[in-house]
Amino acid sequence: MGRSPCCEKAHTNKGAWTKEEDQRLIAYIKANGEGCWRSLPKAAGLLRCGKSCRLRWINYLRPDLKRGNFTEEEDELIIKLHELLGNKWSLIAGRLPGRTDNEIKNYWNTHIKRKLLARGVDPQTHRPLNAAAADHHSQLQAPRRFAAAAASAGHPHHHPDHFAVLSNSPEACSHSSDDEPSSATPPPPPRHLGIDLNLSISLAPYQPQSEQLKQEEEDDAAATTTTTASGAGSNATAVCLCLPRLGLHGGEVCSCGRGGAPSMQASTHMFRFITPLGGGHNSTSTTMT
DNA sequence: AAAATTTGCAACCGCCCATTG
DNA sequence: TCAATGGGCGGTTGCAAATTT
Numbered sequence A: 001m002g003r004s005p006c007c008e009k010a011h012t013n014k015g016a017w018t019k020e021e022d023q024r025l026i027a028y029i030k031a032n033g034e035g036c037w038r039s040l041p042k043a044a045g046l047l048r049c050g051k052s053c054r055l056r057w058i059n060y061l062r063p064d065l066k067r068g069n070f071t072e073e074e075d076e077l078i079i080k081l082h083e084l085l086g087n088k089w090s091l092i093a094g095r096l097p098g099r100t101d102n103e104i105k106n107y108w109n110t111h112i113k114r115k116l117l118a119r120g121v122d123p124q125t126h127r128p129l130n131a132a133a134a135d136h137h138s139q140l141q142a143p144r145r146f147a148a149a150a151a152s153a154g155h156p157h158h159h160p161d162h163f164a165v166l167s168n169s170p171e172a173c174s175h176s177s178d179d180e181p182s183s184a185t186p187p188p189p190p191r192h193l194g195i196d197l198n199l200s201i202s203l204a205p206y207q208p209q210s211e212q213l214k215q216e217e218e219d220d221a222a223a224t225t226t227t228t229a230s231g232a233g234s235n236a237t238a239v240c241l242c243l244p245r246l247g248l249h250g251g252e253v254c255s256c257g258r259g260g261a262p263s264m265q266a267s268t269h270m271f272r273f274i275t276p277l278g279g280g281h282n283s284t285s286t287t288m289t
Numbered sequence B: 001a002a003a004a005t006t007t008g009c010a011a012c013c014g015c016c017c018a019t020t021g
Numbered sequence C: 001t002c003a004a005t006g007g008g009c010g011g012t013t014g015c016a017a018a019t020t021t
Helices: A019-032 A040-044 A050-061 A072-085 A091-094 A101-119 A129-134 A136-140 A144-153 A160-164 A207-222
Strands: A236-240 A272-277
Touching: A019 A040, A019 A050, A040 A050, A050 A101, A072 A091, A072 A101, A091 A101
Parallel strands: none
Antiparallel strands: A236 A272
């Protein structure tokens, strides 16, 4: 379609932000709040693109950011969430208060990937490296399935690329209904794709992959709406995975059953799973509405 | 001590979807 | 209904700092 650029690039600064620019941005947002990013630079007296201002604020200047090293708990949570969601950094960030998607993405690429490789786990598939190499069908397993479920259920970022990894055969893509007017009733996705909105998920402590897969197979076979609550012990926190905005901050009470994106109103399944975060967090039973 | 290489992360880019008029 | 706009996302790049040779 050829969109106009988000701002007048010719007269904007690029590269690292100066202290003065930071101060201007902070002062402006403190006074006026976050608002129209496009007009903000001009109003704040900044020679920056609005998107650049937004990123600077969200990723660096926001007062609620928790800077510093990631804890071991955060590491494990990121790994688990990545296993469930794939590279949905914003969704993952939503589960880690004070962390930004950009920060988590960078941390993943620089630290966690290596950590998983050292464990002998493939960072993309979360399966043992040798198994991942031997079995290309491993691409069809849970994390991708869940991402696909979220996307097909209306997540705004169902980029075609994300579906490309779901199947080795293009015709198996589940998002093609719009592109296939001839098929009045789209056939159900091939069973091996396992795209199942009633997916059972959990954030139990690390479990050997073989057992995990076994559990998934059982879950698939059952095809029930139950929610696995393994690890729902004393130190567990309910993590809402309401679609399409998976994740609430800091264990807030879920309220998205009513709302969410308009496109999701017909599908307001609520997923919750239990993640052991070790201390201080409320224990909450799993629900599914 | 200097040069080369690697690492980590802030920032940018291009694309997408939702909203609005 | 449609085009323009705004905001958001994931992927990539560029560069400074750290490490190795």
